[in-house]
Amino acid sequence: MSAPKSEGPLTFGLMAEFSDPDVLVTKAQQAYDAGYRKMDAYSPFPIHGLAEAIGMKRSWVPYIVLLAAIAGGIGGFLLQYWVSVIAYPINIAGRPLNTWPAFMVVTFETTILSAGVIGFLSMMILNNLPMPYHPVFNVPRFEQASNDKFFLCIMESDPKFDLTETRTFLEGLDPDGVYEVEQDDDNVYK
Amino acid sequence: MNQTQILPPSVSRIGRNALVIGIIALALGAVGFFIDQERFFQSYLFGYMYALQFPLGCLGLLTIHHLAGGRWGYSIRRFLEAGILTFPLMAVLIIPIVVGMGTIFPWINPEEHYALLDHKAPYLNVPFFIGRMVFYFVVWTVIGLWLNQQSVKQESVDVPDPKSVARLKRASAIGLILFMLTATFAVFDWMMSLQPFWFSSIYGVIYLAGTAIAAMSFSLLVGNALKNHEPISELLTIDLFSDLSNFLLAFVSFWAYVSFSQYLIIYSANLPEEITWYAIRGNGGWGYFALALVFFAFALPFGILLSKSNKRVLKLMVSLAMFLLFMRSIDLFWHIMPAFYETVSISWLDFVMPIGLTGVWLWFFIMQLNRKPLVVRRDPRFQEVPAHG
Numbered sequence A: 001m002s003a004p005k006s007e008g009p010l011t012f013g014l015m016a017e018f019s020d021p022d023v024l025v026t027k028a029q030q031a032y033d034a035g036y037r038k039m040d041a042y043s044p045f046p047i048h049g050l051a052e053a054i055g056m057k058r059s060w061v062p063y064i065v066l067l068a069a070i071a072g073g074i075g076g077f078l079l080q081y082w083v084s085v086i087a088y089p090i091n092i093a094g095r096p097l098n099t100w101p102a103f104m105v106v107t108f109e110t111t112i113l114s115a116g117v118i119g120f121l122s123m124m125i126l127n128n129l130p131m132p133y134h135p136v137f138n139v140p141r142f143e144q145a146s147n148d149k150f151f152l153c154i155m156e157s158d159p160k161f162d163l164t165e166t167r168t169f170l171e172g173l174d175p176d177g178v179y180e181v182e183q184d185d186d187n188v189y190k
Numbered sequence B: 001m002n003q004t005q006i007l008p009p010s011v012s013r014i015g016r017n018a019l020v021i022g023i024i025a026l027a028l029g030a031v032g033f034f035i036d037q038e039r040f041f042q043s044y045l046f047g048y049m050y051a052l053q054f055p056l057g058c059l060g061l062l063t064i065h066h067l068a069g070g071r072w073g074y075s076i077r078r079f080l081e082a083g084i085l086t087f088p089l090m091a092v093l094i095i096p097i098v099v100g101m102g103t104i105f106p107w108i109n110p111e112e113h114y115a116l117l118d119h120k121a122p123y124l125n126v127p128f129f130i131g132r133m134v135f136y137f138v139v140w141t142v143i144g145l146w147l148n149q150q151s152v153k154q155e156s157v158d159v160p161d162p163k164s165v166a167r168l169k170r171a172s173a174i175g176l177i178l179f180m181l182t183a184t185f186a187v188f189d190w191m192m193s194l195q196p197f198w199f200s201s202i203y204g205v206i207y208l209a210g211t212a213i214a215a216m217s218f219s220l221l222v223g224n225a226l227k228n229h230e231p232i233s234e235l236l237t238i239d240l241f242s243d244l245s246n247f248l249l250a251f252v253s254f255w256a257y258v259s260f261s262q263y264l265i266i267y268s269a270n271l272p273e274e275i276t277w278y279a280i281r282g283n284g285g286w287g288y289f290a291l292a293l294v295f296f297a298f299a300l301p302f303g304i305l306l307s308k309s310n311k312r313v314l315k316l317m318v319s320l321a322m323f324l325l326f327m328r329s330i331d332l333f334w335h336i337m338p339a340f341y342e343t344v345s346i347s348w349l350d351f352v353m354p355i356g357l358t359g360v361w362l363w364f365f366i367m368q369l370n371r372k373p374l375v376v377r378r379d380p381r382f383q384e385v386p387a388h389g
Helices: A021-033 A061-087 A100-126 A140-146 A163-172 B009-035 B037-068 B071-093 B095-099 B115-120 B126-155 B162-190 B203-225 B238-269 B272-282 B286-306 B314-339 B349-369 B380-384
Strands: A010-018 A039-042 A150-155 A177-183
Touching (some): A010 A021, A010 A140, A021 A039, A100 B238, A150 A163, B009 B037, B009 B349, B037 B071, B037 B095, B037 B126, B037 B314, B071 B203, B071 B349, B203 B238, B238 B286, B238 B314, B272 B286
Antiparallel strands (some): A010 A150
16 A cells, blocks of 8 residues: 655645635536546535535435434333333332333433434544544645635545646646645555 | 416416315305204314414414524415415404304303312403404404515515515514414413313413424425426425425424423323323323324324435425324314313314315415515515525
8 A cells, every 4th residue: 555665755636726616516526527536625614516516425424323313212211111110110109110201301312312422423433533634734725725715636546546637637627726735655545 | 467477377276176175165064063063163173273273383484484584484485474364264264163162162151160160260251262362363463464564565675675674573573472472372262271170381382383383384385386386486496395394394393392291291290180181182092193193293204304315305295294284183183172072083074174164274375375476586685695505
């Protein structure tokens, strides 16, 4: 995976800068139609249709959250069932030991707790967060991604990637600039 | 714009058919009056409370939309505005309940003397009951006319006027407060007092949560009927229907939440004067209605509405909206009928009454909808709705 050190700084990919959110969506779509798959887009705010334009797959997080919620709900109910019916049964005003309506509040809470905590953790893990270093920050202009500029980055790991050809392609998209994203050879990102 | 061009012929036809079906159903219901007078009034109350959900829900949603904004509201604003113009019709349709109140409400001619009813007499007496009824309809009609008048005024200028938003907001703030109070007491009067010993302060909110489900489902269906009709078709996108479905998810959850909290609190306290309400509704076959509500008015719609992709399938959402409107009738039936019958009792009158009253209401609604252009053009906030907002 790691290249010989003699080649100098490795390329993470090529980045194009745009100044309009709708243009970014169009250009990202063009890159996708041209056959590029391993790319990412950066914007100061969420843009409708951008994720679809770069061909992002649906995240697993909703399914994980759903499973976590169901598990949390069942777990919370069984916990109360075990406490009130098996471990320490006491007669409260003649009600049945399995007083399920009263269990619903805690069942609801454990459902939310489990879904919330596991949802947060799975989002972090699936996004490789926390990530203190990422090569895109080697481009000085990239600071503007959190201000008023919009970036499209095609990664070197894309099978279609070729330093010269891809640069020509990005320049053909009429961007404000095309930058090579360098990365240290001991921090190879896919 | 020509009056007749506002609605497509297909929708005008629905209005005419609704009137014909409604009149036939009510005529059949009138026959029921001579067969079983008691049941006639009971079923009429059930049908009336079913039809009343739509204007009340429209009033709640419209005032919330004016106060909170949001893209969803501009697209369905005309539907809601037409809905709140139907209160005069509902005021006329309530007359049979006034006529039959002696048979419907047990606190009017109690079989025995109850000290508790004497204690409640300053509120539960016939003149005050009728006076309140008149007051509710005056308030609802005035709010309905006021909001519509402000909306017409907003459209009457050439350049959008920012002050028109402030005027609509003021009318809505006053309207929303008055609506919540009057509607809560109306439900206390017309539904809760069917069992005059029983009381629950959240009871009005449970019904109102149901009216929000009904009015939102109804708006979704009206939107679906108009989705190919220019110029409003440009607003009736799948994004809008997805937003409305999100509201359905919220209202279904809220309805379940308030319904269940009332049950949980009464179940936990287990006091004789409170628990009897549920004891009746859990036995004699009524328990099946309660279970049906848990699974089909909450769990099933909740599960379907949870998925984002489901909410973007219009056909599924239209079916779900119709199903929710059906489940609203089960909920109201379960609320009203056990007050009269300890074991499940279903009469043909329970079908013709809601169909008849809702049919006539739908015809009247479509007439109101035909009064002004469907698209909001001069609301300054609507111009500013950002593409990525």
